[in-house]
Amino acid sequence: MTRRTRRSLLRGLGTVGAGAVGLSAVGGATTRPGPEPVVLVHGYGDTGETPWWDVARGYFRDVGYPDDAIHVLNLGAIPGTTVDSPEEYATAVQAALESVSDEHGSAVDVVAHSMGGLDTRWCVEKLDGAQYVDDLVTLGTPHQGTYAAYLGSLTPGGRDMRPGSEFLTALNDGQLAEGVAYAALWSSADELIVPSRFAALPDPELSSVASARNRNTGLQEHVQLVFDRAVFDQYAPLLD
Template sequence: MLPWKRVLRPLTAVLLTAACIALPTASAHAATTASAASASTTSSGWNDWSCKPSTTHPRPVVLVHGTLGNSVDNWLALAPYLTSRGYCVFSLDYGQLSGVPVFYGLGPIDKSAAQLQTFVDQVLAATGAAKVDIVGHSQGGMMPRYYLKFLGGAAKVNALVGLAPDNHGTDLDGLTNLLPYFPGASDLISAATPGLADQIVGSAFLTKLNAGGDTVPGVHYTVIATKYDEVATPYTSQYLTGSDVHNVLLQNLCALDFSEHVAIALLDRIAFHEVANALDPAHAKATTCASVFS
């Protein structure tokens, strides 16, 4: 039998590696990609602080990246998709750990929600809008619920659209069930990457977030999930319960959609079409396999 310390090290590595599946670009190129893309976002209308919402789309859209993502790489496809349709689109970085560039969403999630609160206020002040719509991926689809529930966000947000959000935590395909058998593993993850620890099923953060109901009045909720998700598992745990909730499974819209946790936000135009429907339900069009061309 191996000593527990020798077992703990590979187990922790496995857990962190599984979480890293949510990384939207290869680490060797991420810094260069982010720098180059940041330079072009304003000219394309994304993160253009002079943008004023139209009467057709009166609310700016705030994009919230996932764990190990950032404000650029997560949205290289969806942000232009929305700006080309006339939306003012903004994205932020949150959850930075000291000394860790490019890869965000690792800090305590309640602190990340406070960063979102500040960013939304900046967007409202710049655009003159009364409310925003939020679209988030993975942690970015779940974390805003803390802002809505505990930080006054419900008065400033019309809709929250989550792409593969881990609303009730993840068991990483059962890997987290092994943690109790390895003393110190949970403490190590909590100390090194609190944003990951907060997303494990049964965490204190998630218990607080989901106590008393999943939703708050006045906000429209949409969850867009894929049955091929390998990170926010089981995928059905992403769904919300409430009077104003629309839970969507991509494969019910297009059986040929094989997107998993990363692809749903990075390049899935079927998911993007459903995002557009959620942002403008009055003009929604049926999402099908053909929506990839729209």
């Protein structure tokens, strides 16, 4: 984690503290946008127990989500070990979505970071996970791959995230899932998505459904996309 990211994380933790006593960020989202529960999906090498996900939970609480409507998926217990193929993790994502949907009796919103967005897209587009999902927001997901993934070429996940990989070619087949509202958020300063615009949904996927959009968030680092309040305030209204 860079010095800039550590400073941003500390600011985020401070905002959560304010939210806990009912003080939302100035100019930020203040009300829960929709009734669906939310599932948060981490990415490559991460787990649901790293501190930035606690910050994200705090933002959801701040805008009115009760604790039982915030579900953080954990695909592995040890940071650095969650490096398998998104195709493999998609099965676990689907099981979680089905469970949360059954528990709440409703569709589910998903916010997925990094490779977690690929896990979720495979779930909703290649399995039958679309039936459980209302809105899907991805944060810094390499929808078109990332050349930084060559550094992880010894792992299945790293190989699948390389531009032009067999996995991405199969995923980006020109059609997103009908009935799911997609929003791909990407940062111009994302050091792990190279080039950064590869975190945007490609065409013709983007135009295959009416409810898909790309949005540039500004100048956040890769992990910062999870805990930056300004980013949360951009996507929270989309979870309607």
